[in-house]
Amino acid sequence: MNIDLSRRSFLKLAGAGVAVTSLGALGFGDAEAAEAAHVRPFKLASTTETRNTCPYCSVACGIILYSDGDVKAGETARITHIEGDADHPTNHGTLCPKGAALKDFVNAETRLTMPRLRRAGSDTFEEISWDEALDKVARAMKDDRDANFVAKNAAGTTVNRWLTTGFLAASAATNETAWLTYKVVRSMGLLGFDNQARV
Ligand code: SF4
Secondary structure (H helix, E strand, O other): OOOOHHHHHHHHHHHHHHHHHHHHHHHHHHHHHHHOOOOOOOOOOOOOEEEEEOOOOOOOOOEEEEEEOOOOHOOOOOEEEEEEEOOOOOOOOOHHHHOOOOOOHOOOOOOOOOOEEEOOOOOOEEEEEEHHHHHHHHHHHHHHHHHEEEEEOOOOOOOEEEEEEEEEOOOOOOHHHHHHHHHHHHOOOEEEEHHHHHH
């Protein structure tokens, strides 16, 4: 931050600084210590910092999650504050309003934290495990690919394409994860492949 000080203002400020320093030299150290004892400790000092990426959009801003509760000691972590990561090359500590409100999103009682399934014929969703959800997705993909994979087109040219399933990737992934996702999706012959960043 730039402070535009006139010479007169600077001399007044410098004079005030000298006066305060002189008070300390004259034995006001105890008063200052008493004053400091009344200052509340920085409330984030006792929390755990975890670096992460904002999940909302393709800008993928770096964030720091502050939580209390010692996970290593078996306690449950509770996120108490989220702010932009000043060391992150994308956002340098800034967040847009959505990112700035992330704590409420993370702690929302209505937030889904488990996969849900509405079985055929049912009118309600039921919670299922991640393993069951992944197995069901893998099974459905395999069955669809086996039934619809096109190895050659009508002219006999090898095309190796699978047009009946699409894949949507997340934009908050690292470059390495995105590269790997692309390789897996394309190696299966999927052409319908898009990214959250464009949605
Ligand atoms: S803070 Fe805003 S701009 Fe940054 S990733 Fe989140 S939603 Fe996008």
